[in-house]
Amino acid sequence: MTTAAGESLSAAKRDYSLVGASARAAIETGLASAEWYHTDVPRKVMKDLMQRSDRRPLIDAIIWLGLIALTAAGGVYFWGSWVCVPFFFVYGTLYGSACDARWHECGHGTAFKTRWMNDVIYEIASFMVMRNPVTWRWSHARHHTDTIIVGRDAEIAVMRPPDLLRVAANFVGIYDVYFSLKALLKNAAGIITPEEASFIPEMERGKAVIAARAHIAIYAATIVVALVVRSWLPLMLIGLPRMYGCWHMLLVGLLQHGGLADNVTDHRLNSRTVYMNPASRFIYLNMNYHVEHHMFPMVPYHALPRLHELIKHDLPAPNPSIFHAYREMVPAFLRQLRNEDYFVKRELPPTAKPYREEFHSASATPNAAE
């Protein structure tokens, strides 16, 4: 795969606050709530791709929850000996990493055909990943409206210049858990911050408070049980997996947009598709097809490989492996330490429609290699 370097022209520092200068600029320039590029797909084909079913997600959910139950039982049984370590490694990964993809897919409502099944898994996964299910439903809607638009997107994982210490610490959830618990505690106390208020409608804020109280109550009960039985075991099962098991969520999640362009309205420029091994794809529910997901978020995870085959002629070549993608992303992060306007500009195949350079010229200069 060929990539080129890009460098945006923005002279001002990025302001990632959702109520700051970049947010105002995005609204004024039309970057906010803009019309995005989509590859042409015939309506009948797209309709077929969007069809839901319960069978495949039920099988995946049974495997996921079944493995969680089995590894939890193994971890508890062997607690106190080293034999429990592999059990908790798998348990933690299924709890602290796989939850993210279930939260995401069920939040979109695309996993199951039956609505309540989406809602049940969404609530469970939201708890596991320590996200307020109400707040994050709305923040993710914003992420899809304004993907990697500075000041608008509430879910930009790596801001520029990148804080690599924070990124590394998040492989064991240190920052994320701190900020997640802080946000949940604030919400539980009835506080909705101005940033949250910028994307949660007023009529939904009460629900966010109730959800936060439920989460905090479960964590409090777990801590009480741990104190009563004088053991870390309850916390190894509830809460801590978000730290010791979140490594895979970070490993694949950073690749979604890391090192790519910001403030553009073409997902081919700001999102990355990566071919991955089957285990990662199960944990990640095929979100490695990330350009495809952002372009057509209504397509269920199990149909993304089919969508990829249909539109790959119009997309940058996917990274052939996680390792390959990191070799592209990490040097970009390092360059952004010196020049936060640097980004990786992904080359399109000759069969693709070109990027709308004239549209993006205000924020991106193609091939402006340093």
Added chain:
Amino acid sequence: MAWVEACGIDEIDREDVIRWDHEGRSFALYRSPDDEYFATDGLCTHERVHLANGLVMGDVIECPKHSGRFNYRTGKALAAPVCVNLKTYSTKAQDGKVFVDVG
């Protein structure tokens, strides 16, 4: 009443939706699984996204961008992130055509 011819009855597949623009306004026209025809505003009330690119499931239209759901018969907003109901319009199928009261 301001009935306007919108499309042929076969231009909409069963349990599907199409976009219809008229005098600067955008509408979504639906054909139910029972071959009834309905019309709503064409843009989602959450973000200005064309519902005609969404998915029809029974009486529900799901927005293609954020999966907001409406009952297209009544316009009722069913699930976040949509909170505001969709405006509906009367329709009639006559002589192989679908007419919409855009008044």
